[in-house]
Amino acid sequence: MTIALIGLMGIQIYWIQSASAIKEANFRRSVNESMVKVVQKVERMEKNKALASNQYESMLNFNRHLPYDSFITKVEMDSLISLQLNMRGVDTRFEFCIYKPETQEFIMENSPNFRKELIEKGNAFVLFQADIYTSPEYLLIYFPREKQFLLTELWGMLLISIILIIVIVYSFTYTITTIFRQKRLSEMKNDFINNMTHEFKTPISTISLACEALNDKDLRMSGETLDSYLSVIQEENKRLAGMAEKILQTAVIDKGQLKMNREKIDLHEIITDVIKNLRIQVEIKDGEIIRKFGATKSRIEGDKxxxxxxxxxxxxxxxxxxxxxPLIRISTENANNGIVMTIEDNGIGIGKNEQKKIFDKLYRVPTGNIHEVRGFGLGLSYVKAIVEEHHGKISLESEVNRGTKFRVFLPFIIRE
Ligand SMILES: Nc1ncnc2c1ncn2[C@@H]1O[C@H](COP(=O)(O)OP(=O)(O)O)[C@@H](O)[C@H]1O
Ligand SMILES: [Mg+2]
Incomplete structure (x- = not known):
């Protein structure tokens, strides 16, 4: 596609170039025709004047023309040229002069400002070629705005080409980015499904093993073992329900049907409860959760x-x-009519490029082929949706291999 596009653009440029070459050739031809006509007219005017004023003298002077100002004025010359050019569609400003190279004399000129251009770039036409006794004199013409004139003639075509190219390039990049986004999305979905199957498989197989054992008539169980089997089933079932709930919840957020049950809640209480649930997992890894409740007002409006x-x-x-x-610090403080909660860890951190994406649904920072940490990539998108529902803000600072710090602001009162 890129090659085809570049090729098309190349052809377009080539066409415009040849069109402009044709325009320029046409312009040259029109100028030539006009000026040949002008020269003829000037010569005829001189002859008429000579015949009218003094037949005899003019016969004597047959091969020596009259001085220009005796039969044509500067203004007449100007309008003569202008008429001829206009008849051939050359409608741009021009400068002219009559120049005699032998004496370097400007016999007639409409403005002295263009002498250099007239001599260097002007088109020259010999006047009174038949006059063999005087050294040649030239009618020079120069178009100061020639380039612009040729360009305006091409302007429409150029503009349409440019617009078309912009449209094509835009749709091209749009298509490509869409394809890449779709590809990434489908990869993420694949990861998600793999992960989910994995996560669901473990509790399911544990439950089925426990059920088998309970069903086995040969195994005689005491009440205690029976209870422990049952509690395993219960626990695993809870895990399954929790995971299903998590997935369903994102679907609900997607549809914008998140239900909020607003009440007065105490953030410090909530944090303490959560820490209670997580403490064992952290302590297994020899880690620690440190909390620092700096907020004096910890009650906010929200869904518990x-x-x-x-x-x-x-x-x-x-x-x-x-x-x-893990060394996890969680702290709170009051600010701006609300509470700022920061959660800081000393973990693997998140790269600058990933920081924007981690709140996207299903996004997980890629770590090569295998993720040693299980997850669906739904947690932070849910967190963000909840923060927004509470009219709060969430931000993060992170450095790879140093750790991550999430800062969540929740206002005391949710104002619509
Ligand atoms: N504290 C953190 N430290 C490093 N990376 C994090 C942290 N929190 C989130 N991430 C990155 O952001 C991704 C998205 O997080 P999340 O939505 O909770 O999904 P999950 O935890 O299921 O992978 C994670 O996969 C992880 O790569
Ligand atoms: Mg998570």
Whole structure:
């Protein structure tokens, strides 16, 4: 496509060039024809004048023409040239002079400002060629705005070509970017489906194993083992439900049907609850969650379940993406009629280019072929949607291999 496009553009340029060459040749021909006519007229005027004024003397002077100012004025000359040029469609400003190279004399000129151009670039036409006794005199003509004149003749074509090329290039880039975006999206969807299958498979197989064991008549179980099997099933079932819920929720956000149950909630309480749930996972990795509640007013208007999920998602990421000894700091403070909550970790960090994308649905920072950390790439898009529902703001600072700091602002009151 690119090659075809460049080829087309090349052909277009070639056509415009040849069109402009043709225009220029036409222009030259018209000028020549006009000036030949002018020369003829001037010579005839001189002859008429000579015959009228004094037959005898003019016969004597047959081969020596009268001085120009005796039979033609500058203005007459100007209008003579102008008439001839206009008749042939040459409608641009011109400068002319009558020049005698032998004496370097400008016998007649319409303005002295163009002497140099007239001599260097002007078109020359011999006057009184038959007059063999005087050295030749030339009628010179020069068009100061020749280039512009030729261009205006081509302007329409040039403009249409430029517009067409812009349209084609624009649609071309649009198509290409769309293709690439679609490709990335389909890759992300594939990853997502692979991940999901994996995530669902583990609890399903655990449950089916437990069920098999419970069904096995040969295995005689005590009440205690029975209970533990049942609780395994219950736990795994909860996990399944949780994952299904997560996926369904994004579908709900997509359709804009997120339901918010507004009430007064205490952010500090919520954070404490979430930490309680996550503490063990962090401590297994020899890590630590440090909280610093600097906000004096911790109550805000919001949906308890969603805000809990929000805090959970951020803390879960901080833990998941800190491979060894996670040190997670969560702090709050009051600002701008609301609370700013920061969650900082010392994990793998996020590159500058990825920082914009991590809030996109299904986006996960690529880490080669295998992700050692499981996830759907839905968490942060959900977090962002919830923050926006609460009329808050979310931002992040991060450096690869140093850690990440998310800053969430939630206002006390949600104003519509
Ligand atoms: N604290 C963090 N440190 C490093 N990378 C992070 C952090 N939080 C999120 N990310 C990156 O952003 C991506 C999107 O996060 P998220 O939407 O929660 O998806 P998931 O956790 O399911 O992968 C993650 O896959 C990860 O690459
Ligand atoms: Mg996550």
């Amino acid at each position: 379940v969603h805000v809990t999920n929000l805090v959970y998602n951020l803390l879960d990421n901080a833990n998941k993406y800190s491979p060894r000894k």
